[in-house]
Amino acid sequence: MTDVGRHPRIKLLCLSEVVDVKGYVGNFKVKIIKKARYVDETSCTACGDCAKVCPVVRPDEFNMGLGSRKAIYSPFPQAVPSSYLINAKECLGHNPAVCSKCVEVCAKGCINFHMSDEEIIEEVGTIIVATGLQPYDPTEMDEYGYTRFDNVLTSLEFERLVNASGPTKGTLIRPSDRAHPKSVGFIQCVGSRSATRGGHYCSNICCMNTVKSTFIIKEHYPDVEVKVFYIDIRAFGKGFEDLYARSRRMGAQYIRGLPGSVEEMDNGSLRVAVENGATGTLEFHELDMLVLAQGMKPAPSTQRLQEIMGLQLTPDGFFLEAHPKLQPVDAATRGIFYAGCAEGPKDIKESVTQASAAAMRAIRLMHKGEITTEPITSTIIAEKCKACGRCAEVCPYNAITVDVKAKKPAVVNSAACAGCGTCSAECHFDAISMNHFTDTQILGQVDTMLAVAPETKILAFACNWCSYAGADYAGVSRLQYPANVHLIRVMCSGRVDEKFIWEGFRQGAPVILVSGCHIGDCHYIDANHWTQKRVDRIRKKMEKIGLRPERLQLEWISAAEGIRFAETMQRMEILRRSVSAEEIAETQSVLSKL
Amino acid sequence: MSKTPSVKPVEQEPRIGVYVCHCGLNIAQSVDCAKVATEVADADGVVVAKDIVYACSEPGQQQIKQDIVDNGLDRVVIASCSPRLHESTFKKMIDSVGLNPYMLDMANLREQCSWVHMNDRENATAKAETLVNMAISRVRHLEPLTEETLPLTPRTLVIGGGVAGIQAALDLADSGYDVTLVEKNPSIGGVMAQIDKTFPTMDCSI
Numbered sequence: 192m193t194d195v196g197r198h199p200r201i202k203l204l205c206l207s208e209v210v211d212v213k214g215y216v217g218n219f220k221v222k223i224i225k226k227a228r229y230v231d232e233t234s235c236t237a238c239g240d241c242a243k244v245c246p247v248v249r250p251d252e253f254n255m256g257l258g259s260r261k262a263i264y265s266p267f268p269q270a271v272p273s274s275y276l277i278n279a280k281e282c283l284g285h286n287p288a289v290c291s292k293c294v295e296v297c298a299k300g301c302i303n304f305h306m307s308d309e310e311i312i313e314e315v316g317t318i319i320v321a322t323g324l325q326p327y328d329p330t331e332m333d334e335y336g337y338t339r340f341d342n343v344l345t346s347l348e349f350e351r352l353v354n355a356s357g358p359t360k361g362t363l364i365r366p367s368d369r370a371h372p373k374s375v376g377f378i379q380c381v382g383s384r385s386a387t388r389g390g391h392y393c394s395n396i397c398c399m400n401t402v403k404s405t406f407i408i409k410e411h412y413p414d415v416e417v418k419v420f421y422i423d424i425r426a427f428g429k430g431f432e433d434l435y436a437r438s439r440r441m442g443a444q445y446i447r448g449l450p451g452s453v454e455e456m457d458n459g460s461l462r463v464a465v466e467n468g469a470t471g472t473l474e475f476h477e478l479d480m481l482v483l484a485q486g487m488k489p490a491p492s493t494q495r496l497q498e499i500m501g502l503q504l505t506p507d508g509f510f511l512e513a514h515p516k517l518q519p520v521d522a523a524t525r526g527i528f529y530a531g532c533a534e535g536p537k538d539i540k541e542s543v544t545q546a547s548a549a550a551m552r553a554i555r556l557m558h559k560g561e562i563t564t565e566p567i568t569s570t571i572i573a574e575k576c577k578a579c580g581r582c583a584e585v586c587p588y589n590a591i592t593v594d595v596k597a598k599k600p601a602v603v604n605s606a607a608c609a610g611c612g613t614c615s616a617e618c619h620f621d622a623i624s625m626n627h628f629t630d631t632q633i634l635g636q637v638d639t640m641l642a643v644a645p646e647t648k649i650l651a652f653a654c655n656w657c658s659y660a661g662a663d664y665a666g667v668s669r670l671q672y673p674a675n676v677h678l679i680r681v682m683c684s685g686r687v688d689e690k691f692i693w694e695g696f697r698q699g700a701p702v703i704l705v706s707g708c709h710i711g712d713c714h715y716i717d718a719n720h721w722t723q724k725r726v727d728r729i730r731k732k733m734e735k736i737g738l739r740p741e742r743l744q745l746e747w748i749s750a751a752e753g754i755r756f757a758e759t760m761q762r763m764e765i766l767r768r769s770v771s772a773e774e775i776a777e778t779q780s781v782l783s784k785l
Numbered sequence: 786m787s788k789t790p791s792v793k794p795v796e797q798e799p800r801i802g803v804y805v806c807h808c809g810l811n812i813a814q815s816v817d818c819a820k821v822a823t824e825v826a827d828a829d830g831v832v833v834a835k836d837i838v839y840a841c842s843e844p845g846q847q848q849i850k851q852d853i854v855d856n857g858l859d860r861v862v863i864a865s866c867s868p869r870l871h872e873s874t875f876k877k878m879i880d881s882v883g884l885n886p887y888m889l890d891m892a893n894l895r896e897q898c899s900w901v902h903m904n905d906r907e908n909a910t911a912k913a914e915t916l917v918n919m920a921i922s923r924v925r926h927l928e929p930l931t932e933e934t935l936p937l938t939p940r941t942l943v944i945g946g947g948v949a950g951i952q953a954a955l956d957l958a959d960s961g962y963d964v965t966l967v968e969k970n971p972s973i974g975g976v977m978a979q980i981d982k983t984f985p986t987m988d989c990s991i
Contacts, residue, residue: 192974195951195966200958202965209944209967217937223967253979270972313965316938321950323975347979354981361981403984430985492969496944514870531949539948539983539990546952553941553953554960562937566887566930606935626930627887635922640915648915655869663867666896674908677915678897680868757901 196271204311205272208492212318212500215609216526217562221313227306228276229285230263235274235301237265241293247281251358255348257366258358263293263302268356277302316562317526317553318500320510321546322490324532327382327389329483335378340455341367342480345381346400349482353407363412365480367459372479374416375408376463377401378450383486384422392507394486395536398425401484402435405443417443418476420450420465428538446474453481487536500527501714503657505751509535515667520549523656523750524714528552567610567627567682569603575622576600582614582623585685587716611715612686616725628681630688637694640677645699646775649676649763652691654684654719657708657749664753672760675767683707685718692729692743697782701770702742704763706756709747719747736781742770799830799925802858803917804849806840806865808895815899815909821864824914828921832856840865841874850882859884860927862920864892864913885929892920942967947975948990 195201204225211222230241247262262281265273283290285304294302326347329337337343342365344352355361365372379397382389398421405417424445426435439445447468454462456477463476489508497504502522503511510529513521520528530546531537537545556562569582569591578598583591590607591614593599601623603614615625624630640650653659659680665672681687684707695703705726713719723745730740744766746759805822807813818836826834833852839845840863852858861884863875868891876886894913902909939962943954946968954964966973980990 192951192978195946195954195973198955198958198964200961200963201954202963203946203968203973204965205946205968205973206971207967208969209942217935219938219942221942221965223965228971255979266970266972267974267978269974269978271974272972276971313940313942314938315940315942315965317941319941319943319950319953321943321945321947321953323945323947323949326976347976350980354979356981399984403982403987406987407982428985434985434987490945517870530953531945531947533945533949539977542947542949543952546949547956549949550941550953550956550960553957554962557937557939557941557962560937560939561934563932563934566932605933627927629926629928632923632926635926636919639919639922642918643915660869663869663893663896666867666900669900669903671903672901674898674902674905674912677912677919678893679919 192269192271203272206276207311209496209499215564216524216556217316219315219318219526221315221318223311223313225309225311227279227308228274229279229302229304229306230275230277231301231303232272232274234299236299237273237275239265239275240296240298241275241302244292244296246290246292247283249278249281254351254358255345257348257351316557317528319528319530319546319549319553320496320502320522320533321530322492322496322533324487324536325490327394327486327488329381329485331388332381334452335381335450335481335483336453336455336461337483340453340461341365342459342461343453343483344480345483345485346397346404347485349404353404363408363415365459370479371412372415374418374478374480376461376476376478376481377404377417377419377484378481379419379421379484380449381483381485382488389486390488390507392536393425396538397484397486399428399431399434399538401482402426402438404482405438406434406441409438409441409443413442418478419443419445420448420463421445422447422449428540487532490533493533498711500524501712501716502527503712503750505535507535509533511751520545520552523660526556564606565610567625568605568608569610569612569614570624570626571601571603572622572624573600575620577620577622579619581617581619585613585617585721587611587613587718609715611683611718612681613683613715613718613721616686616688617721625686628686630690633679633681633688633691634694636679637691638698640679641695641698641700646701646770646772647675648700649673649702649704649760649767650695650700651676651678651704651706651763652681652684652687653678654707654714655680655682656714657712658684658706658746658756660750661748661752661756664750665756668753670753670757672757673764676760676763683713683715683718684722685715687722687725689725689729693782696738696742696778699775699779701767701775702744702763704744704746704759706746706748706759709749712749736785738778738781739774741766800832800857800859801830801862801921801924802849802852802856802860803831803834803862803921804840804864805834805836805913805917806845806863806894807836807838808865809839812865812894812899815903815906816894816913817906817910820910821913821917825917825921828918830925831921832858841871846878850878853879853882853884860888860924862890862892862917862924864894864917864920866895867893867897887930888924888927890920890924890927892916939963940965945975946970946973948977950975
């Protein structure tokens with residue numbers, strides 16, 4: 192940690208959050224808000240004189256509320272930066288200063304109540320997302336009495352209690368009466384592997400963390416009785432089984448079964464009822480203290496960052512990697528990588544391994560000193576352009592300029608163009624060609640697909656980043672769906688031109704699906720808003736000319752939603768069967784007259 | 786609602802190579818790859834159509850490259866796995882024998898056909914044929930494209946200062962890259978800093 196603070200190449204911004212990311216691989220522009228610390232980081236020596244005189248006492252977050260700190264404080268002894276800070280909400284008042292005792296005692300004059308939040312713009316070539324985790328809050332699992340009983344703790348609270356730098360200097364006491372517990376119980380899978388509460392996934396670290404805790408207890412207090420209530424002990428890593436065996440040899444008891452209820456007794460101890468899966472009997476255990484092995488949830492900032500950067504999440508809420516085996520640290524967006532628990536629950540060793548891998552992937556991109564960009568951008572066909580300005584209006588990247596007054600043809604800034612193709616789809620004059628996804632290329636696919644027995648087929652357009660990837664995910668998961676579904680890949684659902692739809696119906700397609708990223712998740716900022724508008728518009732026109740609008744479906748399917756993809760295809764098949772040969776013939780006849 | 790748009794004629798008759806990959810049994814167990822290759826062999830512009838056990842393997846790539854040279858192919862359809870997996874592999878492959886890497890299309894016969902229609906060999910084979918024909922149609926209209934090179938900022942933003950963020954930042958910085966490390970809390974360290982002993986070796990975390 193101190194290496195980070197001292198490294199000449201690392202600019203450390205604490206109390207800071209990323210609020211906006213613009214640009215593309217190699218050239219991201221990031222807006223960061225750095226909150227006021229009210230203490231000058233560079234001159235504070237962490238002498239602590241200020242905290243001694245501060246009258247405000249608050250629970251210490253670092254010690255999970257088991258200790259206290261002042262309103263001016265250092266988060267923990269080894270903090271980096273080591274500088275103190277003021278929690279402005281807790282301070283008695285600083286503008287004007289009400290108490291200002293800290294200011295008076297600070298010999299170096301580091302405290303400045305006039306500091307304000309700073310906006311910082313950073314230009315970077317690559318981004319590593321390492322936002323970590325949030326421990327599961329077991330409040331909702333009321334049967335364990337976490338909020339009702341003093342001596343029921345979470346594993347992180349227990350960690351601080353037996354930590355040499357913790358509030359008790361590592362002495363094991365229980366909160367209700369500060370007595371040394373004679374028996375300690377651990378309940379596993381709290382917030383993990385549950386269909387209803389917390390996550391349905393295994394949080395990966397809780398088994399071994401509990402094994403470690405039993406080891407610590409037995410090492411320091413061999414007479415304390417230790418009982419672990421579990422479903423399975425997952426000791427799969429290098430050296431894990433060994434530690435588990437040692438814990439059992441030292442006398443920790445492992446009881447298969449999760450408790451059904453916990454009651455508090457008069458002396459503050461806890462009575463745990465559990466069905467022992469090994470013996471098939473209902474047992475009651477009296478324990479002085481109970482530790483809930485809490486699982487991991489994604490960090491609270493995950494969703495916001497996902498929206499800012501247009502990334503994808505798994506249904507669990509963790510970040511989704513570009514490929515589960517071959518690109519486990521890459522985001523689908525080039526130049527963005529994941530490290531640590533942001534991508535899924537993992538222990539320290541795996542986090543470090545993944546972080547080194549992410550750093551390597553970033554270096555691999557940057558070491559050439561330049562970036563090659565795919566030429567999948569739009570091109571204006573100047574002689575067809577009427578300078579109406581529609582393309583510039585719909586471009587999510589402001590990459591197109593049109594001088595509407597001078598009637599000069601539109602100009603595309605190809606460095607800024609990300610290649611969604613929305614402009615090409617929206618142009619009324621066919622004056623924009625989307626490289627590698629031209630009208631001719633896509634219409635050729637539509638025609639070929641529908642050349643034979645069109646009435647038996649389902650035509651589906653899928654965006655590269657979400658729904659096409661979701662279809663791949665259905666494949667990887669071996670989810671079965673009707674074999675008459677044929678996908679046409681486009682970079683963005685925004686590319687799906689009205690004429691592709693009309694051409695599909697004209698060629699006899701019974702049903703057509705347009706699918707893309709969920710609103711808010713679009714890889715091209717908000718290009719899929721235009722998809723939505725366009726599909727609404729086409730459906731209105733369909734209604735007007737006597738076509739059933741439901742024959743055109745719009746569905747948002749993310750890269751992780753293989754099941755949703757397969758289910759959508761089943762629904763499309765039901766819909767297809769509702770379209771008769773007469774209806775198709777009627778449609779073709781109506782469209783041929785227009 | 787425009788009328789059927791006129792399809793631009795291809796200026797020079799294209800010479801297409803089509804390769805239907807078995808992917809071992811991944812595709813071949815649900816799709817009759819040899820049949821697909823035979824059925825599409827007469828499509829416009831197709832000069833070579835073959836099934837191949839592993840298109841992505843070294844011998845597989847070697848065979849395709851040899852065909853490109855021997856038959857003067859100018860565009861290629863690979864019917865195999867998802868382009869999200871191997872498009873870059875095959876782009877590099879055709880690039881290495883002088884074709885423009887964008888003169889390639891892939892038909893997704895694995896993730897979007899054999900794996901999702903596992904007990905329906907007849908229909909899966911029919912769908913595979915359609916998908917390959919669609920790819921042939923697309924590849925006929927492809928145009929060579931050139932990649933652009935742009936300047937790059939050799940700096941990395943690391944979001945989060947827990948153990949992962951710290952490790953990534955140090956690895957990058959030690960390799961000579963500038964790093965901006967953003968942490969929302971007043972100190973870096975994350976959850977790791979709250980832990981004393983760590984499993985399985987019981988050493989100190991900080």
